[in-house]
Amino acid sequence: MSEAPGYMSPEVVGCQFSVYPLRQAEIGGPIEAAVQAARREGCTVRVGNLSTLMSGSEDQVFAALRAAFRAAQRQGPAVMTATLAAGMPTDELVGRIQQEIEGRGPSGKDDCRRVDGG
Secondary structure: OOOOOOEOOOOOEEEEEEEEEOOOOOOHHHHHHHHHHHHHOOOEEEEOOOOEEEEEOHHHHHHHHHHHHHHHHOOOOEEEEEEEEEOOEOHHHHHHHHHHHOOEOOOOOEOOOOOOOO
16 A cells, blocks of 8 residues: 555554643653653654654554553553554645645735634
8 A cells, every 4th residue: 555645654653642640749750751751662753732743663653652651650640542543644734734724825825814804
């Protein structure tokens, strides 16, 4: 199976995960430990405001997910959620879609018309 234009190869697995420390006064430590553990498994890791994105081979991603959960657990009770995908859109395609949503064409200029009559 080959990838469509704007999409990564199906062999690249992506994962979006979030760690939720439970009954802990400081939540930053378990989250940072989870992210660092995932990175050590060889995945590309990008931290977002609400979740962390990582990608790599299937073996890397599942090992990173396990390592991240264990790292968070070592700091106390925690919940982890994860969404896995293969054949994800590229950053370029996502950026293009975001520009269209924001009403900017390829030039970056605002092409949107106000719909509230103002």
